Amino acid sequence: MQPPEERDEVEMxxxxxxxxxxxxxxxxxxxxQKIGGFCHLYIGQEAVVAGxxxxxxxxxxxxxxxxxxxxxxxxxxSANACMAELFGKDTGCSRGLGGSMHFxxxxxxxxxxxxxxxxxxxxACGLAFACKYRNEDRVTLCFFGxxxxxxxxxxxxxxxxxxxKLPVIFICENNLFAMGTSVERSTSLxxxxxxxxxxDIPACIVDGMNFRAVRDKLAEVIASVRKEPHPAFVExxxxxxxxxxxxxxxxxxxxxxxxxxxxxxxITRLRAQLTREGTLTNEKFDELDKEAKxxxxxxxxxxxxSNEPPLAKLYDYTYAP
Amino acid sequence: xxxxEITYRQALNEAxxxxxxxDPNVFLMGEEVAEYNGAYKVSQGLLERFGPKRIIxxxxxxxxxxxxxxxxxxxxxxxxxxxxxxxxxxxxxxxxVNNAPNMLTMSGGQFNIPIVFRGPNGPAHxxxxxxxxxxxxxxxxxxxxxxxxxxxxxxxxxxxxxxxRDNNPVxxxxxxxxxxxxxxIEPPHVELLIPLGKAEVKREGSDVTIVCYxxxxxxxxxxxxxxxxxxISAEVLDLRSIKPLDEEAIYxxxxxxxxxxxxxxxxxxxxxxxxxxxxxxxxxxDELDAPVARVSQEDVPMPYNERLEHAVLPNAEKLVAAxxxxxxx
Numbered sequence: 001m002q003p004p005e006e007r008d009e010v011e012m013x014x015x016x017x018x019x020x021x022x023x024x025x026x027x028x029x030x031x032x033q034k035i036g037g038f039c040h041l042y043i044g045q046e047a048v049v050a051g052x053x054x055x056x057x058x059x060x061x062x063x064x065x066x067x068x069x070x071x072x073x074x075x076x077x078s079a080n081a082c083m084a085e086l087f088g089k090d091t092g093c094s095r096g097l098g099g100s101m102h103f104x105x106x107x108x109x110x111x112x113x114x115x116x117x118x119x120x121x122x123x124a125c126g127l128a129f130a131c132k133y134r135n136e137d138r139v140t141l142c143f144f145g146x147x148x149x150x151x152x153x154x155x156x157x158x159x160x161x162x163x164x165k166l167p168v169i170f171i172c173e174n175n176l177f178a179m180g181t182s183v184e185r186s187t188s189l190x191x192x193x194x195x196x197x198x199x200d201i202p203a204c205i206v207d208g209m210n211f212r213a214v215r216d217k218l219a220e221v222i223a224s225v226r227k228e229p230h231p232a233f234v235e236x237x238x239x240x241x242x243x244x245x246x247x248x249x250x251x252x253x254x255x256x257x258x259x260x261x262x263x264x265x266x267i268t269r270l271r272a273q274l275t276r277e278g279t280l281t282n283e284k285f286d287e288l289d290k291e292a293k294x295x296x297x298x299x300x301x302x303x304x305x306s307n308e309p310p311l312a313k314l315y316d317y318t319y320a321p
Numbered sequence: 322x323x324x325x326e327i328t329y330r331q332a333l334n335e336a337x338x339x340x341x342x343x344d345p346n347v348f349l350m351g352e353e354v355a356e357y358n359g360a361y362k363v364s365q366g367l368l369e370r371f372g373p374k375r376i377i378x379x380x381x382x383x384x385x386x387x388x389x390x391x392x393x394x395x396x397x398x399x400x401x402x403x404x405x406x407x408x409x410x411x412x413x414x415x416x417x418v419n420n421a422p423n424m425l426t427m428s429g430g431q432f433n434i435p436i437v438f439r440g441p442n443g444p445a446h447x448x449x450x451x452x453x454x455x456x457x458x459x460x461x462x463x464x465x466x467x468x469x470x471x472x473x474x475x476x477x478x479x480x481x482x483x484x485x486r487d488n489n490p491v492x493x494x495x496x497x498x499x500x501x502x503x504x505x506i507e508p509p510h511v512e513l514l515i516p517l518g519k520a521e522v523k524r525e526g527s528d529v530t531i532v533c534y535x536x537x538x539x540x541x542x543x544x545x546x547x548x549x550x551x552x553i554s555a556e557v558l559d560l561r562s563i564k565p566l567d568e569e570a571i572y573x574x575x576x577x578x579x580x581x582x583x584x585x586x587x588x589x590x591x592x593x594x595x596x597x598x599x600x601x602x603x604x605x606x607d608e609l610d611a612p613v614a615r616v617s618q619e620d621v622p623m624p625y626n627e628r629l630e631h632a633v634l635p636n637a638e639k640l641v642a643a644x645x646x647x648x649x650x
Contacts, residue, residue: 061396095429104428111395112428119415122385126392126400133348133374133398153415156385163380317426318464320433320488 007054009274010288012211015053016046016267017292019070022079025296026069026086026100030246034304035086039100042070044241047266048173049074051214051236052141055222059109061127064143066101066115067173067240071143075108083299089306096309097317117178118144118151121170125157128168132229139225140168147178149195150186158199161231169221170196170233173208179244180252196233208238209261211270239264323508330500332474333363333439335509336481337401341371344399347485350377350386351403351440360405361441361500387413387438391420391490394436399485404440407494408454421490422465435488439481442470442494443536443586444623447630453623455587457535457563460492461596467491467517468563472538474504476561479515487517494563496536518565522574526556529580529644532571532597534560537584537616537635544640553648563593571597572605579610580647584635589617614643 023041030039042049045067053074056062064071072082077093085092086100094104094113101115111127114120124142131138148154149172161168178186189195193203206217214236221232239261243250250258274280327335340347353360355368355378368376379386383404390400404410410417417438424432444453460466467489471477477495484491507513523538524545531541538559545555558574560567575581581601583594594615601613616635624630644650 063392092429094427094431097429098427102427104431106428106431111392111432112424114420116415116419119388119420122388122416123392123395123420125385126389126394126398127396128392129389130393130396130398133393153384153388156380156382157388159380160382160385160389164377317430319467320425320435 009270010280012050012054013267013270013274013280014288014292015074016050016211016270017289018079018295019046019049019073020267021292021296022073022082022299023069025300026083027242027246029086029300035100036088037099038066039086039246040067040244041240041242041246042067044261044266045173045175045208045238046070047211047214047270048171048208048236048238049143051211052171052218054215055218056139056141060138061109061111061131061140063111063120063124063127063140064113065117065120065145065148066113067145068101068103068113072103072105072110072113075105075110077103077105077108077110079295079299080302083303084306087303087306088308089303090309091302091306118148118153120144121148121154121157122160124168124170125160125166128161128166129164131167137226138167139222141171142168143171143173145178146172146174146176146183146192147186149192150178158196158201158231162199162201165230167225167229168231169218169225170201170231172233172235173238174235175238175240177244177252180248180250182252192235193233201231201233203233203235205235205237208236209264209266209269211266212273322511324505325508326503326505327474328500329474329477329502329504330361330363332478332506333481333495334365334367336478337364337367338370340482340485341367341375346397347399347401348375348377349401349403350379350390352379352381352405354378354403359403361497363500364403383409383413384416387416388420390436391416391424391434394434395424395432399435401437401439401485404438406452406497407440407442407456408452410438410440410456411454417460417490418463422463425465433488434490436490437481437484437493438490439493440495441497441500443496444618444630444634445497447625447627448623449625450622455618457494458587458592461563461593465490466564468494469517469561470494470535470563471561472499472535472559474502475506475513476515478506479513480517480561483514483517491517494535498536499539502539515561518562518567520558520560520567520570522556523559524555524557526554526578528554528578529582529648530556530558530574530578531582531584531640531644532558532560533584534563534586536586540635540637540640541584544637544644547637547641548644551650553644553650555644568600568604571601575601575605576608579608581609582614582616582640582643582647584616584640586635587617589615589620592617611647611649614647616640616643
């Protein structure tokens with residue numbers, strides 16, 4: 001069994017910085033009307049995807065919902081290709097045909113980018129089914145929000161995964177709000193993981209604001225799934241600093257709540273851990289951050305200068321040859 | 322070549338078995354397909370032959386297992402997803418409409434979805450409103466889907482085999498009322514592939530063209546016999562595929578007969594016939610000697626009562642009347 005690659009923590013801190021700076025640029029470009037449609041930002045949740053990715057192999061499968069920019073970046077899709085996608089350009093990771101909610105990257109095993117809440121959870125079962133069918137030891141990581149757990153597709157998928165013992169890890173990124181409706185107002189259970197327990201799927205809760213906690217828990221869960229295929233469920237408790245989408249002022253929550261989570265910022269926390277342990281200096285951090293900001297800025301330039309998808313190819317992607 | 326007679330059900334079973342044997346990426350999944358041998362026995366014996374890894378029973382979770390199929394197709398498996406009836410596909414509408422056919426475009430060409438959704442479609446006999454849906458007009462509206470509607474055992478086998486090999490989502494709309502019907506077909510060792518988007522003249526005629534598909538094909542053939550006695554020569558054109566549509570075959574027949582009735586099994590509003598009528602008048606208006614007529618279901622939910630059901634369906638009386646009307650007979 002091939003082990004996960006050792007991912008350097010400083011490298012993962014850089015990834016989290018890249019995600020944050022990218023999202024900040026995306027927000028700015030959206031406000032300048034360079035980006036159309038819907039745009040859902042991940043700021044605040046970075047430790048979840050970074051921790052999860054740090055625990056996977058590069059050939060494991062990743063699938064997520066519409067808040068997907070970070071997952072593509074974490075998988076290795078370039079910031080250029082991500083920003084170009086937001087700009088609707090031909091150089092985008094989905095050739096400008098998918099948009100913010102539909103990022104795909106076959107080369108990096110990123111299977112979307114799915115915008116109907118819960119509808120991709122059965123797809124994750126299909127990815128995991130294919131791995132088992134082919135006797136591969138890959139695992140599938142399926143990310144979704146707390147809103148998805150009340151969709152029928154989610155329930156059907158969990159039952160199928162448990163029934164067929166599929167090597168899929170369901171990762172609920174619980175940011176406390178399904179769009180603007182809090183978990184308490186949308187979910188009948190006191191604990192989200194009870195949803196999984198109802199299908200006899202082992203489940204655990206992890207601090208989604210803590211990179212190391214996510215990585216270590218996921219490493220443990222993934223090792224178990226890889227050894228003997230079965231589904232698992234992880235609730236990562238996290239928080240998004242921004243509204244549900246760019247058009248949401250998030251007036252349904254208090255400033256105090258937001259401030260409380262900001263104080264627990266995942267980037268600040270990993271930075272503090274690394275600094276305390278002597279693996280990171282302030283200078284090095286500033287350098288990483290500067291680099292992340294530059295990559296984000298460069299991606300805007302790249303997107304601006306890229307061509308639009310050619311009109312002549314409009315009909316080329318409806319049917320495969 | 323020694324042609325032989327088999328049922329529509331057997332023909333589908335042969336197609337499944339041949340494709341499963343040919344390609345290890347093909348698997349069959351659905352409610353009761355394995356241990357029960359299929360609700361309509363289409364998958365009879367397949368579990369025994371191919372084992373539980375490839376013939377897979379599911380819980381009653383159409384949305385879930387249709388989606389599982391789409392996910393598996395993303396990484397190159399070729400799922401055949403059986404809906405016990407296409408009326409139940411409505412529970413999986415999101416997967417069939419939103420996920421399967423959109424993926425190729427949304428991913429900028431990275432992920433095609435080679436999947437077959439199959440099962441009986443259209444009204445059967447007194448199944449009532451929820452179990453009688455003719456879904457072809459719903460799905461025909463969706464770019465990225467292909468739809469075929471076999472009416473004979475030969476077409477059933479040839480179209481299903483082609484569908485399995487297609488690199489796109491294909492809906493094979495079978496018919497409960499046709500499963501036991503018989504027809505001539507090539508011997509088993511002949512590789513029978515019928516292309517999607519190719520209609521077939523099932524009966525030659527010179528006075529009027531009846532454009533039909535699925536359950537309306539045997540209906541049209543019966544009506545054509547009856548009309549023959551009244552000296553009306555009807556050509557029966559079986560579309561076989563709804564999408565892609567064989568427009569050329571329609572135009573060729575209409576250019577010969579100059580009169581058309583579209584006999585469709587779905588409902589009239591935005592039905593398949595509406596599209597065909599539009600295309601005929603747009604492209605070969607000058608060939609028409611009479612306005613095109615349509616025979617379809619009535620625009621009501623299907624009643625259970627037998628007499629009323631008959632009145633709702635596209636039946637022989639309605640079709641005869643429509644033919645006579647366009648022939649001014």
